[in-house]
Amino acid sequence: MGASISLDFITHKFSASAEPTLKDIENRIEPGELVALIGRSGCGKSTLLHMMAGLLIPSDGCVRINSHLVTKPSAKWNMMFQKASLYPWMNVKENAALGLLFDGMPKAEAGERVDALLDMVGLHDKKDVNVQSLSGGQQQRVALARSLATEPEVLLLDEPFSALDAFTRTQLQEEVPNICRERGITMVIVTHDIDEAIAMADRVLIMSQNPGRIVGELVVDLPWPRRHMDSGFQTMRDELMQQFKGTDTGLAGRNAADPDQSEISQSAA
Amino acid sequence: MNTSNTQTMTVTSVMPNMSQVFGWLKSLQYPAMGITGLLLLWWFGGFMIENDPDLSAFAAFAPAPTFSALVDLIASGEVWQPIGSSLYRILSGLVWGIAIGVPVGVTVGYFGLALKVANVPFQFLRMISPLAWMPIAVLAFQSWDSAIIFLIVMATVWPIIFSTAHGVRRIDPNWFKVARNLGASGFQMLRRIILPAIMTDVMAGIRLAVGVAWVVLVPAEYLGVTSGLGYAINDARDTLSYDSLAAVVIVIGVIGYGLDTICSVLIKRFNWHME
Numbered sequence: 001m002g003a004s005i006s007l008d009f010i011t012h013k014f015s016a017s018a019e020p021t022l023k024d025i026e027n028r029i030e031p032g033e034l035v036a037l038i039g040r041s042g043c044g045k046s047t048l049l050h051m052m053a054g055l056l057i058p059s060d061g062c063v064r065i066n067s068h069l070v071t072k073p074s075a076k077w078n079m080m081f082q083k084a085s086l087y088p089w090m091n092v093k094e095n096a097a098l099g100l101l102f103d104g105m106p107k108a109e110a111g112e113r114v115d116a117l118l119d120m121v122g123l124h125d126k127k128d129v130n131v132q133s134l135s136g137g138q139q140q141r142v143a144l145a146r147s148l149a150t151e152p153e154v155l156l157l158d159e160p161f162s163a164l165d166a167f168t169r170t171q172l173q174e175e176v177p178n179i180c181r182e183r184g185i186t187m188v189i190v191t192h193d194i195d196e197a198i199a200m201a202d203r204v205l206i207m208s209q210n211p212g213r214i215v216g217e218l219v220v221d222l223p224w225p226r227r228h229m230d231s232g233f234q235t236m237r238d239e240l241m242q243q244f245k246g247t248d249t250g251l252a253g254r255n256a257a258d259p260d261q262s263e264i265s266q267s268a269a
Numbered sequence: 270m271n272t273s274n275t276q277t278m279t280v281t282s283v284m285p286n287m288s289q290v291f292g293w294l295k296s297l298q299y300p301a302m303g304i305t306g307l308l309l310l311w312w313f314g315g316f317m318i319e320n321d322p323d324l325s326a327f328a329a330f331a332p333a334p335t336f337s338a339l340v341d342l343i344a345s346g347e348v349w350q351p352i353g354s355s356l357y358r359i360l361s362g363l364v365w366g367i368a369i370g371v372p373v374g375v376t377v378g379y380f381g382l383a384l385k386v387a388n389v390p391f392q393f394l395r396m397i398s399p400l401a402w403m404p405i406a407v408l409a410f411q412s413w414d415s416a417i418i419f420l421i422v423m424a425t426v427w428p429i430i431f432s433t434a435h436g437v438r439r440i441d442p443n444w445f446k447v448a449r450n451l452g453a454s455g456f457q458m459l460r461r462i463i464l465p466a467i468m469t470d471v472m473a474g475i476r477l478a479v480g481v482a483w484v485v486l487v488p489a490e491y492l493g494v495t496s497g498l499g500y501a502i503n504d505a506r507d508t509l510s511y512d513s514l515a516a517v518v519i520v521i522g523v524i525g526y527g528l529d530t531i532c533s534v535l536i537k538r539f540n541w542h543m544e
């Protein structure tokens with residue numbers, strides 16, 4: 001089952017003298033909720049996601065998953081990256097089963113467990129091949145199976161589809177939220193793509209730059225599966241675009257510290 | 270390089286058909302030309318020595334006496350004992366070299382600071398001929414055998430350390446991140462990620478090490494010991510049997526070549542890069 005994530009007043013500086021990269025981030029993500037995080041390049045989206053995964057500890061504040069303080073990575077809150085980063089000395093099945101192996105499960109049992117997952121992500125005929133012979137999309141599917149194998153409560157996605165062709169991307173944008181909804185997994189996806197945010201999330205968080213803050217949010221109450229052609233989709237898309245422009249602080253980070261902004265945009269939503 | 274490739278191919282292919290055999294023969298034509306050239310040079314050298322009154326005592330170095338001495342050595346079974354001793358020494362030295370070199374290499378490669386600290390001393394020590402350690406080795410070890418194995422270790426650790434450390438530094442940082450993310454412990458990271466990732470580099474280091482060690486072994490066996498191929502050369506010189514001296518040289522070359530071929534087969538075996 002999914003877990004709640006609470007971001008408690010996170011402020012982060014990469015070095016003591018630097019300006020904070022993230023400032024006063026506060027939010028609560030409900031169990032099973034699908035959340036998209038959008039913002040300009042370099043605003044700190046990946047940094048925030050790494051914190052949720054326990055790969056980075058904020059210099060101030062904390063992340064709690066089910067009220068459990070996140071201090072280190074765990075297979076229960078799992079992150080998928082832009083690159084699949086599969087291990088070329090293992091075949092598809094071994095790659096997918098790796099998290100289970102780390103958890104101490106015997107190899108044979110782990111193999112059986114990932115069998116069904118690989119079927120589900122559409123790799124039933126590729127289980128024993130060398131991962132280097134897979135296409136980018138297929139590799140990302142293996143990474144997805146690898147993340148799901150450990151039955152995570154939280155799935156964190158850092159622009160996982162941005163290197164894929166449009167067709168595969170659209171497919172995965174539909175499949176991943178389906179899987180998460182089926183299994184009640186809480187999902188957070190970082191993206192540059194407004195369409196992707198609308199297609200995959202129940203709620204979109206908008207981040208500003210310099211310092212990175214959450215300055216707006218939009219609840220997407222569209223029915224599943226999301227269709228890009230639906231008028232509701234288009235309306236949401238325009239609304240999000242509007243809000244994003246309204247909160248955008250541009251490159252120089254002017255008005256960045258204006259605390260009213262988030263209220264304005266929230267009431268607009 | 271080419272010949273070792275073809276040898277692997279023939280070893281791994283079961284039931285070669287006619288075209289395969291043909292291709293194999295064809296790929297042997299250049300190495301065959303090289304070997305023929307070498308034999309011609311050797312024969313010519315032997316011919317010159319024989320016709321020079323000052324050198325004619327060394328005429329047994331020529332191909333014909335050498336090969337007949339080689340046949341005798343093999344037929345009488347005399348070759349096996351020195352080969353056994355030399356192989357034993359090189360393998361013991363190699364085992365120690367790997368046991369020391371791989372952990373040190375992983376540490377040095379994994380921790381940037383360790384690399385900075387160790388780089389200069391390691392480069393310095395690496396440049397010292399292993400044979401220069403001989404006096405110290407003789408003092409430090411009870412038997413000549415252990416002293417020689419120590420020298421082999423001194424010859425093998427450096428290539429293994431450097432190659433291993435290089436391999437660790439080349440590991441994709443994302444591989445660490447993904448493994449940590451999947452909950453890998455330190456030991457699991459080493460066993461499942463680091464070691465398989467660097468295996469090719471470690472094997473390449475071992476191959477270099479074997480080459481250096483084999484070259485160092487023969488002069489090391491000139492000293493003290495009464496077994497091994499180096500001793501066999503020395504012994505043949507003392508008894509003026511230059512034909513068996515040259516035969517031992519051939520044995521040394523063939524075994525060295527064989528060791529290198531085994532290493533290159535192992536490198537291919539452990540290489541996970543796809544062509």
Ligand SMILES: Nc1ncnc2c1ncn2[C@@H]1O[C@H](COP(=O)(O)OP(=O)(O)OP(=O)(O)O)[C@@H](O)[C@H]1O
Nearest residue numbers: 014015021039040041042043044045046047048192
């Ligand atoms: N390890 C680090 N050390 C110092 N600064 C860092 C480090 N990692 C990230 N930063 C800085 O923090 C800021 C946010 O980086 P982050 O990678 O989180 O951005 P992002 O929103 O994910 O950008 P993108 O959309 O391009 O991926 C950037 O200005 C970046 O230069």
Ligand SMILES: [Mg+2]
Nearest residue numbers: 045046047158
């Ligand atoms: Mg990023």
